[in-house]
Amino acid sequence: MIPVNDLSRGFKLYQDEYEEAALRVLRSGWYVLGHEVEDFEKEFAASLGEECYCVGVANGLDAIMLGLMAAGIGEGDEVIVQANGYIATMLGVMQCKATPVYIEPDEYYQLDAANIEDAITDKTKAVIVTHLYGQATRMDEIVRICNDRGLMLFEDCAQSHYAPYKGKNTGLFGKAGFFSFYPTKNLGGFGDGGAVVSKDPEIIKQVKILRNYGSDRRYHNIEVGFNMRLDEIQAALLRVKVSHMPELLANRDHIAQRYLSEINNPKVSLPLIAEGCKHTWYQFIIRVDDQDRFRDYLEKQGVKTDISWRTPPFLQPCMVEKYGYKEGDFPVTEELCAHIVTLPMMDHMDEDEITTVINAINSY
Numbered sequence: 001m002i003p004v005n006d007l008s009r010g011f012k013l014y015q016d017e018y019e020e021a022a023l024r025v026l027r028s029g030w031y032v033l034g035h036e037v038e039d040f041e042k043e044f045a046a047s048l049g050e051e052c053y054c055v056g057v058a059n060g061l062d063a064i065m066l067g068l069m070a071a072g073i074g075e076g077d078e079v080i081v082q083a084n085g086y087i088a089t090m091l092g093v094m095q096c097k098a099t100p101v102y103i104e105p106d107e108y109y110q111l112d113a114a115n116i117e118d119a120i121t122d123k124t125k126a127v128i129v130t131h132l133y134g135q136a137t138r139m140d141e142i143v144r145i146c147n148d149r150g151l152m153l154f155e156d157c158a159q160s161h162y163a164p165y166k167g168k169n170t171g172l173f174g175k176a177g178f179f180s181f182y183p184t185k186n187l188g189g190f191g192d193g194g195a196v197v198s199k200d201p202e203i204i205k206q207v208k209i210l211r212n213y214g215s216d217r218r219y220h221n222i223e224v225g226f227n228m229r230l231d232e233i234q235a236a237l238l239r240v241k242v243s244h245m246p247e248l249l250a251n252r253d254h255i256a257q258r259y260l261s262e263i264n265n266p267k268v269s270l271p272l273i274a275e276g277c278k279h280t281w282y283q284f285i286i287r288v289d290d291q292d293r294f295r296d297y298l299e300k301q302g303v304k305t306d307i308s309w310r311t312p313p314f315l316q317p318c319m320v321e322k323y324g325y326k327e328g329d330f331p332v333t334e335e336l337c338a339h340i341v342t343l344p345m346m347d348h349m350d351e352d353e354i355t356t357v358i359n360a361i362n363s364y
Contacts, residue, residue: 001299002344002353004306007183010248010347011190014240018190021236031232033212040235043242045197047162048169053204055196056230057211060158060180063194064092066228067176068126070196070206071152073098077125080151082111083333085130087313089156092178093128094322102314104332108274109133109285113141126152131160131170133308134186134252134282138274139165139173146174154178157197159282161187162245166276171197181238186252186282187245193234248347252281255349259284262358267294283308284343286361291341294364301360306342 011018025036037056045054057063073079075097081089083102090100103119106112111129127146129137146153153174157163160170161179171177181193196207206223209216214225241248256279260270269287273279285308288294295305312333314325327334344357 002303002349002356003346004304004342004344005184005346007188007346010188010241013248013347014244017240018237021240022233025233025236028232033229034232036232036235036239037230040230040239040242041195043239044195047242047245048172048197050168050172050199052172052197052199053201055204055207055211056235057194057196057207058228058230059192060156060178060182060194061088061092062211062226062228063178063180063196064089064128064154064156065095066207066210066226067154067178067196067198067203068092068096068098069210070203071126071154071175073125073152076123078121078123080116080119080124080127082130083312083314083330084109084336085132085156085313086158086309087316087319088158088180089128089130090313090319098125099123102330102333104330105132105336106138108135108138108272108277109336110135110137110274111142113138113145116142116145120149120151124149124151126154126175128154128156129174130156130158131163133159133271133285134163134280135271135273136160136163136165136170136277138276139168143173158182158185161185161280161282162249163280164278172199175200176203181234186249186280187238187241189234189238189241191234193230193238195230249280251348252345253279255345255354256281256284258354259343259358263361265362265364267364268361281345284345285340286343287336287339288341289339291339294341297364298357298360301356301363303344303357303360305344307337307340308342310337312337 041054077098093100103115155177157171158180176198179195181189211228214221214223
């Protein structure tokens with residue numbers, strides 16, 4: 001059976017380097033906020049291609065919450081988000097006691113700038129763009145609207161490591177970018193991890209304080225902070241992966257290009273790539289009329305698939321209870337969730353495996 005993802009394959013590609021990095025930390029005797037975290041923060045920031053700063057945190061949700069808090073988002077504020085994004089984006093807003101305001105995506109599954117103006121009220125303080133599936137959002141109009149209306153712009157980059165729009169990597173367009181290093185991500189670790197990236201040193205300074213009990217120095221707490229730190233072992237392992245990202249992204253692109261050129265079935269809609277974007281294929285998303293029938297058929301052919309995600313965030317029980325959302329409120333998102341399917345995509349696939357996936361889809 002071909003899996004949707006097999007994380008052990010990525011480990012085996014550079015096993016010796018990962019093991020050396022983990023042992024280096026274990027032998028060092030320093031396990032929290034040491035040189036590995038500092039070096040990873042510098043190396044990841046440098047790898048994004050423009051001068052910026054990075055703070056490692058415990059996970060992607062913490063990155064969203066801490067970044068918004070550091071920028072002053074709080075109770076009574078409204079933050080525009082896209083309805084088809086992952087629920088972590090909305091939870092990060094809510095944990096700041098602000099309110100997420102949903103808008104529909106465009107044909108590339110990204111935030112549709114045409115829907116922003118109608119969602120703005122006198123309480124709107126920010127827009128969070130979530131770059132989904134490995135493709136950047138078209139940012140020109142979004143940046144213009146935020147500048148014209150005095151709104152802060154943030155980016156949820158949990159699925160878009162090194163995905164550029166017109167040559168600029170995601171995470172560098174707004175006030176701050178929020179990254180997850182969950183193991184499935186293109187830049188994934190071996191446990192939880194995340195980061196806030198910003199060109200604003202004050203944002204970075206405040207996130208560093210908030211992530212470590214609100215302390216600006218040892219045993220001196222100036223904020224009601226949190227324990228949300230990236231640990232040394234994860235940082236050391238991520239440093240290995242950062243050094244190999246060009247070849248890992250090339251592996252995914254090879255798989256995707258074969259899918260794009262060889263899948264030929266009128267019942268299957270392939271992903272669109274927007275002008276100015278270079279897709280990095282965190283996931284390869286197709287659309288079909290009948291998710292369950294399609295997935296059952298592929299599994300019988302030896303191919304696993306997934307759905308990201310069947311229930312949109314605003315229809316999750318916690319959101320319905322708090323905000324009263326109902327089916328039909330965001331029909332574009334609901335239609336997407338009912339028809340998208342995730343194909344196998346991982347750090348390495350054999351040519352025969354790729355062929356098996358393609359043949360199974362073409363025979364459906």
